[in-house]
Amino acid sequence: MKMKKTSIILTCALALMAVSPVAAFAAPNNVEVSSQAKSDNSLEGLNLISVDKFVQKDAVKTTTYKTADEVFAAHGGTTKRVDLSSLPKNTAVIKVNTVDELDALLSGVSGSLSGEGENVVISPNQSQSNDSNNVSKVSPTAYTSSKSSNLYDAKTWWVRLYSNYTVTNAGIIDVQAYTALSGLTLGVTWNQTSATSTKISSKQWLTKGSGTYNLVIFIEGIGTVYSENVSGSHYVTVS
Secondary structure, three states, X not given: OHHHHHHHHHHHHHHHHHHHHHHXXXXXXHHHHHHHHHHHHOOOOOEEEEHHHOOOHHHOOOOOOOOHHHHHHHOOOEEEEEOHHHOOOXXXXXXXXXXXXXXXXXXXXXXXXXXXXXXXXXXXXXXXXXXXXXXXXXXXXEEEEEEEEEEEEOOOEEEEEEEEEEEEOOEEEEEEEEEEEEEXXXXXXXXXXXXXXXXXXXXXXXXXXXXXXXXXXXXXXXEEEEXXXXXXXXXXXXX
């Protein structure tokens, strides 16, 4: 009878030994699945855009960059980590898979500034000007219209600097400035920080604008807002 009890105890012990390794192996798998699900949930409700929409495959070159931070630093913009789950619904997020794709993306949006002091010439006789379709007569002797120039040119999208002006036979009497993003702007946002016009003389005003363009990028499991500051100006001159 004593031998029978011993046999039962040994059998139970062996059974526990056989089950324990399986249980220990299953735990890490469960944690990993949970972590992955959490990562996927952070992208829910966002407008996730593949980097292929911005970069052609032959534009992706092999680089020596090891991390996304190295690429961001090389392109000179500023970066800020962002919790994607905190972004408004339908925010456009560019999904990038490799550092080489990231380099191609930022190279593709690397544009050129307009430079300071471009001269935008207007005609004192608005009815004869190239802007005649956009001219509004505000009095028998005053007309209002708009001129613009590129503040920033990124090839497929632009930031434009606008001068809405009022002109009379005596010259320019008022200019209102603003900036705007145009072109293929999916995935790009623009924050204007300033837009001003200053009178130089009755025949010339100086318009200045500045702001920041932003890209929300998802790479290496992390959301990052990449930004660059842009500024420029033009003169509005009566010919």
